[in-house]
Amino acid sequence: MNVKAELLRLMPRKGWIGFGAAAFAFFLIPILNSVTPPGSAVHVPDYLVALIGKFLCFAIVAVAMDLLWGYTGILSLGHGVFFALGGYAMGMYLMLSIGEAGVYRSKLPDFMVFLDWKELPWFWKPFDNFGFALVAALAVPGLLAYVFGFLAFRSRIRGVYFSIITQAFTYALMLLFFRNETGVGGNNGLTNFKSLYGYQLAESSTKLGLYTLTAVGLLVVFLLCRFIVVSKAGRVLCAIRDEESRSRFAGYNPTSYKLFVYTLSAVICGFAGALYVPQVGIINPSEFQPSSSIEMAIWVAVGGRASLLGGVLGAFVVNGAKSWFTVALPEAWLYILGVLFIAVTLFFPGGLASLILRKKAAT
């Protein structure tokens, strides 16, 4: 098999150059930080490493959203669910790894002591195993997406119907996770983590390591999605997006293709959530808010649909703007976000990617 031809089928030469440049840019930070001492002009401060690490997580989510919305035409307004569930799985592991170093010096997580619980609930017990937590972060979102998607796609719920049902889905789970009785920290969520697999989270080297891991994760997810998009299955996905009935009549079964993409994107979101929590240091039910999920859609819309690069760009641009505006001009941010939603859909359907790729916008 000709490796070069296969690679070129995945991305054109220019694409690979861009991919390499992006990878170099991502890895510049850990390289710089390990060769220069703290305080040097090119040494990136810890908070910035964590911030960019967060953006990388969002970019992974955006790639997954793009695969689902841009290529398959399914707008899920509930992908925050899978992101948050991945985050909670990791958070539960981190919570248990605190051990007896919490405020109450108890083996139980602090919030359980606070609620006067005597014993770890059964579903918490396996989470002291790092491997289990990692598997759960991928499997729980995947299974949930499979069941939900199966029921929804089977009865041919599509378009706005699907969008508003996924919104109700995340809304219901938000209410569930806000309850103390659910057993994952209620309103406050899980926080005050100390260490991950033996590494102290407060240390710069751990932060740098997590950042590097996330960057690698983004690159791998990008290639994986790219692989799907250029494959035959990817063509079918686009066909379903453009003419679902016609592709059904042509002998393809849209339900199973949609279910596959929906589940895969949920697993990717769970992965991103698991990387997000140790870097941000908290996971709480606000991740389930319908507004968080809709913002995921705007990352993709701003970046440009049906181009995976667009998702990455959009996640960085929108979140960068958010981080800056919510500090500098907090009142203006909602206006800017609102105008962004309207302007992108009305005047800029191709998104940022269309400027780079000179591609016609997908509708």
Next chain:
Amino acid sequence: MNIRSLISLCVACVLALASASARAQDLRQAAKDLGDTARVEAAVDVITQSKDPAALALLQALSDDTLRLDTAGTPFVAGEGNALSAVFGGAGKPAGALTTPLVDNRLRRQLEPALASFKLAFPDPKVRLAAAKDLAKSRNDELAPLIRAAAAKERDPEIKRAFGLALAQIDLNGSDKQLKLAALAAVTAAADGSFKPDLERMTGSASAKPSETDADVRKAALSALQAVNSRIMLISFVGNLFYGLSLGSVLLLCALGLAITFGLLRVINMAHGELLMIGAYSTYAVQRFFSSYFPTHQDWYLPVAVPVAFVATAGIGMALERSVIRFLYGRPLETLLATWGISLILIQTVRLIFGAQNVAVANPSYLAGGIEVMPGFVLTYSRLAVIVFASAVTTFVWFMLQKTPLGLHVRAVTQNREMAAGMGIATRRVDVWTFGIGSGVAGLGGVALSQLGNVGPELGQQYIVDSFMVVVLGGVGKLAGTLAGAFGLGLLNKLLEPAAGAVLGKIAILGLIILFIQRRPQGIFALKGRAAEAM
């Protein structure tokens, strides 16, 4: 009638008048004596003997420590603040310094039965009823004979029942078996929830032994407990039914406009919730306007707010249709995002104008309070009004859709846009007007919401998910579907709540909706034929 009897009648009248005036004299003297510790007990007796309404006021004030005597011995009752009212009427001003008669424990022991017997035999039935209810709460064993005597004489069945319950409170804790059985019979008949702890104690439970030793009494207590429990269940069921109806009405008002615009244009307006919120804020603004310019006609703000909210939200809705949504027809997912952006802008604008805090919209006086239908269950006027209002708005929308030329056009465009355009209907104009009316109905929903709770910038977000579910459940293009969806969801919500809790109830409902659309993807009342295929 012969002359002798006439004379005797006259004599009797004169005597009665004389004795009445003598009694009034006695009463005044007795009131004066209340300040004298040596003569106060005799004075209370005298007052109790007289059947004068003023005597009741005297005793009550004495018992409440609100009685004041001036230097001439004229009694006054101290009210709120420094208000004084003369017991014997007239605008009498107190002469000299006021003293408060001393009420020690011994006097209190004398006063309580005196006051009770006085009230129990009082001519006004309202006083007797209130007294019976008070006695049921106080459970004073010593008053049992008094109540029994009063109950024997009582004619009014309602008051007789109240006396019976007051007695039952006392007798249940006594030792006489017959009295207990009679008391339990009264409790079973009345099924009053306040007896539940007593009955549970008597019958015992898994963890506690029954306090009652007699088997017959225990059996009677058990059946009384069942009666009480089933009444409590009934009340909570009826209450939930009512809350479900009022929630359903709110959801109907929220979803009506959504269903119209979705049915016609196939776009989901994510800013619909914010139109509700603006309707509620219009009500608030009208209320503020009234309280600064027409404070005397404050109650009129609500009828004025209805058209104001309608016009304001309809105007905003039409502006949105013209400026944003019409460019996105045929791209429903993009419309979703663009209207979400609009909703963010509307929320932030309202926040900047009215502040981020919730504002309170006061109910007008005619909507405050409620009717007590059953003991322990009140139908509040504001919720009743919301139900009535929702019915009126639905009728208005139905009339608009079925009986006006615009409604005819709306239905035609909803069924088949191209065909309608081919028949010469200006579909774009129909779109604008329909969007305006749908938005205006949302504004009316906002007026209703302002009467039920606080008004804040995030008000719309609370209802939008539920209203979407109503549209999903009810399908589009049929008013009956929205109606069934709204009330189905409202009732289900409130009836599941006691069993599963509010949150689990909501999740259960979402699960049910998803299962429901497995069977009927187009909603409860699906359109049939070609119209269904066009979806």
